[in-house]
Amino acid sequence: MLLDLGAPPDVSEVSSLLLVLAAMLGLAKLLGDLCERVGQAAVIGELLAGVLLGPSVFRLVDPHASILEAFSEIGVVILLFQIGLETDLRKMLKVGSAAFAVAMVGVLVPFSLGYAASRALGLPPLADLVLGATLTATSVGITARVLSDLGRLQDPESQVVLGAAVIDDVIGLIILAVVSDVVAGGEVTMGSVVRNTLTAFGFIIAAVLVGGRLVPPVVRLLARYGKPASLPVMALTLAFIVAVLADQLGSAMIIGAFTAGLLFAPTPQAHQIQEGVVRVGYFFVPLFFVHVGALVDARAFADPRVLLVGGILIACAVVGKVVAGWAPFWWKGRKLVIGVGMIPRGEVGLIFATAGVTKGVLDDKLFAACAMMVMATTFLAPILLKQLLSRREGAPPQDEPGSAELVSRV
Amino acid sequence: MLLDLGAPPDVSEVSSLLLVLAAMLGLAKLLGDLCERVGQAAVIGELLAGVLLGPSVFRLVDPHASILEAFSEIGVVILLFQIGLETDLRKMLKVGSAAFAVAMVGVLVPFSLGYAASRALGLPPLADLVLGATLTATSVGITARVLSDLGRLQDPESQVVLGAAVIDDVIGLIILAVVSDVVAGGEVTMGSVVRNTLTAFGFIIAAVLVGGRLVPPVVRLLARYGKPASLPVMALTLAFIVAVLADQLGSAMIIGAFTAGLLFAPTPQAHQIQEGVVRVGYFFVPLFFVHVGALVDARAFADPRVLLVGGILIACAVVGKVVAGWAPFWWKGRKLVIGVGMIPRGEVGLIFATAGVTKGVLDDKLFAACAMMVMATTFLAPILLKQLLSRREGAPPQDEPGSAELVSRV
Numbered sequence: 001m002l003l004d005l006g007a008p009p010d011v012s013e014v015s016s017l018l019l020v021l022a023a024m025l026g027l028a029k030l031l032g033d034l035c036e037r038v039g040q041a042a043v044i045g046e047l048l049a050g051v052l053l054g055p056s057v058f059r060l061v062d063p064h065a066s067i068l069e070a071f072s073e074i075g076v077v078i079l080l081f082q083i084g085l086e087t088d089l090r091k092m093l094k095v096g097s098a099a100f101a102v103a104m105v106g107v108l109v110p111f112s113l114g115y116a117a118s119r120a121l122g123l124p125p126l127a128d129l130v131l132g133a134t135l136t137a138t139s140v141g142i143t144a145r146v147l148s149d150l151g152r153l154q155d156p157e158s159q160v161v162l163g164a165a166v167i168d169d170v171i172g173l174i175i176l177a178v179v180s181d182v183v184a185g186g187e188v189t190m191g192s193v194v195r196n197t198l199t200a201f202g203f204i205i206a207a208v209l210v211g212g213r214l215v216p217p218v219v220r221l222l223a224r225y226g227k228p229a230s231l232p233v234m235a236l237t238l239a240f241i242v243a244v245l246a247d248q249l250g251s252a253m254i255i256g257a258f259t260a261g262l263l264f265a266p267t268p269q270a271h272q273i274q275e276g277v278v279r280v281g282y283f284f285v286p287l288f289f290v291h292v293g294a295l296v297d298a299r300a301f302a303d304p305r306v307l308l309v310g311g312i313l314i315a316c317a318v319v320g321k322v323v324a325g326w327a328p329f330w331w332k333g334r335k336l337v338i339g340v341g342m343i344p345r346g347e348v349g350l351i352f353a354t355a356g357v358t359k360g361v362l363d364d365k366l367f368a369a370c371a372m373m374v375m376a377t378t379f380l381a382p383i384l385l386k387q388l389l390s391r392r393e394g395a396p397p398q399d400e401p402g403s404a405e406l407v408s409r410v
Numbered sequence: 411m412l413l414d415l416g417a418p419p420d421v422s423e424v425s426s427l428l429l430v431l432a433a434m435l436g437l438a439k440l441l442g443d444l445c446e447r448v449g450q451a452a453v454i455g456e457l458l459a460g461v462l463l464g465p466s467v468f469r470l471v472d473p474h475a476s477i478l479e480a481f482s483e484i485g486v487v488i489l490l491f492q493i494g495l496e497t498d499l500r501k502m503l504k505v506g507s508a509a510f511a512v513a514m515v516g517v518l519v520p521f522s523l524g525y526a527a528s529r530a531l532g533l534p535p536l537a538d539l540v541l542g543a544t545l546t547a548t549s550v551g552i553t554a555r556v557l558s559d560l561g562r563l564q565d566p567e568s569q570v571v572l573g574a575a576v577i578d579d580v581i582g583l584i585i586l587a588v589v590s591d592v593v594a595g596g597e598v599t600m601g602s603v604v605r606n607t608l609t610a611f612g613f614i615i616a617a618v619l620v621g622g623r624l625v626p627p628v629v630r631l632l633a634r635y636g637k638p639a640s641l642p643v644m645a646l647t648l649a650f651i652v653a654v655l656a657d658q659l660g661s662a663m664i665i666g667a668f669t670a671g672l673l674f675a676p677t678p679q680a681h682q683i684q685e686g687v688v689r690v691g692y693f694f695v696p697l698f699f700v701h702v703g704a705l706v707d708a709r710a711f712a713d714p715r716v717l718l719v720g721g722i723l724i725a726c727a728v729v730g731k732v733v734a735g736w737a738p739f740w741w742k743g744r745k746l747v748i749g750v751g752m753i754p755r756g757e758v759g760l761i762f763a764t765a766g767v768t769k770g771v772l773d774d775k776l777f778a779a780c781a782m783m784v785m786a787t788t789f790l791a792p793i794l795l796k797q798l799l800s801r802r803e804g805a806p807p808q809d810e811p812g813s814a815e816l817v818s819r820v
Contacts, residue, residue: 013480015657018484018650019650025647029643032640033640036637077428230443234435236693237439282686283643
């Protein structure tokens with residue numbers, strides 16, 4: 001801690017960690033603020049910072065270093081907790097059937113398109129399943145961040161997108177389980193699929209039912225007992241526990257964190273909690289987006305075959321999700337906003353593709369094509385969303401006074 | 411990130427990390443707030459949380475896990491940056507000669523007492539040097555935190571204590587270098603001691619001279635260019651870089667972080683930066699104190715010989731530093747406050763003792779005695795300081811409205 005005599009490795013590790021974190025945070029904020037200046041979402045700048053710091057250019061950030069993965073994971077857990085805190089469960093349930101329709105079509109169509117494209121291109125067997133599965137993902141983190149930055153989280157379209165993205169994540173858990181079984185040569189029984197499905201959705205329902213009764217008195221107790229400054233950290237602590245619980249029960253950490261946010265949202269202390277959590281998030285959340293950016297090795301894109309397959313996957317990815325926006329035909333609202341909101345694959349898509357590589361189904365070129373699709377959709381969605389949402393009458397963005405003016409400048 | 415199929419070790423690592431962090435933060439805040447309720451410093455509760463979670467009781471926190479060391483280190487870096495931000499360099503230089511006298515006497519007397527005690531007890535050769543060196547340490551982190559919690563950072567006594575503690579840390583770097591050389595059988599030349607000394611003090615002086623010109627325009631630029639919310643994180647980024655620079659140049663990270671705080675303190679944006687950094691600190695700083703608590707294995711204290719040597723070391727530790735309060739005989743102020751403020755050895759003392767174990771000079775029993783001394787001084791100082799400082803006329807604590815009332819209740 002204090003000295004570096006006789007070169008103890010820990011100190012040098014910590015000091016290089018601090019340098020890497022400083023580079024990640026510094027470049028993320030610089031490019032993020034720059035993007036806002038030119039009328040783009042800050043998240044684009046943060047992703048770009050990751051691409052620059054990652055293996056593609058400066059090679060300063062090793063995205064597979066477990067400590068950076070940990071910081072990134074804490075970032076996305078805090079982000080989803082924040083988003084949950086801003087979400088009104090009743091409002092979301094009102095658009096529940098629309099969200100469900102979007103999620104289902106947004107899984108089926110991209111999967112079918114990816115499967116068909118893989119067959120048409122004559123790719124190796126089983127790649128069709130993995131590519132299809134990769135196309136089904138939705139990165140709730142990216143979309144939620146953009147909507148939050150634009151001050152549009154409370155729009156009905158945003159509620160549909162968020163609901164659909166969460167359902168999509170849950171479906172994603174099931175698909176990956178099934179596809180991994182098939183790829184491993186195992187047998188997929190109806191029973192196992194049903195069990196997976198019930199676990200995944202059961203967690204949210206159980207958490208909302210049980211937590212809905214438990215959380216308000218606990219928060220009241222904490223607020224009365226502790227210092228006001230302690231409350232956000234205590235709430236974050238509980239969010240971590242719910243996230244781990246979700247993970248252990250076969251759901252995902254980000255689903256748990258989002259659910260925890262939903263539970264705290266109706267309490268009178270929600271605003272106070274949110275204010276503190278957002279400040280901690282200013283540190284951790286950009287680390288997540290930089291990490292996602294660093295996961296992409298842009299050097300592989302030079303290969304023409306990668307460009308071809310990647311281009312086709314991008315087309316399938318965009319078309320498949322945009323179509324899903326029209327799935328709830330009975331629902332009145334801006335369907336294009338919903339479809340575009342579902343486009344980004346982000347880290348979830350990369351996890352699917354990585355699983356494909358680990359199982360030996362995707363080779364390096366096919367992985368690069370997937371990464372290209374992930375990167376394109378992740379960068380495209382915030383740009384399109386910002387265009388679509390700022391074209392309408394301008395609800396003022398929540399974050400800071402300056403950006404309404406910046407938006408209008410575009 | 412999303413899935414745990416085929417048991418990827420990273421996810422399970424991240425989820426157990428989140429659980430451990432939740433336990434550390436949750437218990438730290440619970441016990442910290444409890445301590446404040448009964449009129450004690452919150453840091454006592456956080457240290458106690460560490461002792462409970464560490465190897466002594468629940469064994470949930472392994473203080474030697476490198477990722478927890480990293481979180482702890484980030485915590486103390488943020489804390490010292492915060493303290494630096496609240497420090498007026500000119501005010502501190504005004505009491506510079508007093509601080510220097512306190513630091514020198516506070517190194518010489520405890521070292522001599524420890525050396526003599528070791529000789530008198532007939533401890534193994536070289537142990538006298540290491541025990542003496544361990545007694546010279548001062549934990550600027552513990553003292554600064556207590557003074558900050560009590561809202562007394564601006565008192566002249568606090569300025570002397572902080573100045574002396576920082577000088578002490580710098581002297582500590584030199585002593586450890588020298589003692590390690592002697593223990594390793596190496597020769598200590600006057601030249602190497604002088605070089606170490608110049609490096610250690612040179613860093614602060616150079617940083618203040620160069621940084622004093624560089625920082626204000628950089629901060630002005632960042633404040634004009636970026637979003638207001640980005641500024642604290644950008645400042646923290648720069649603090650990380652200065653901390654690593656200090657470490658690389660042979661000084662210590664916490665010295666670098668404190669110096670960075672000094673540099674930002676006179677800028678017009680200092681308050682805005684501090685507000686954001688304090689919120690991030692609510693997350694990281696308790697992790698540092700819990701980690702320090704977890705470094706102590708209280709089970710070893712059961713041995714009567716450990717108790718005897720530990721008791722003698724505690725006496726040397728307290729007497730040696732309290733005496734130092736009277737070193738600046740020309741200075742008018744509460745000398746007992748200064749002496750007591752210098753008592754806590756905290757993590758710095760443990761680093762010295764750990765180096766002694768690594769070099770084979772201290773056995774397990776002697777290390778346990780040192781740990782006992784560290785723990786006793788670390789717990790004692792906040793309790794005594796709180797007593798001493800709340801006895802006088804009550805300057806309102808800075809942190810939250812409730813605690814003035816809590817103090818008066820004692």
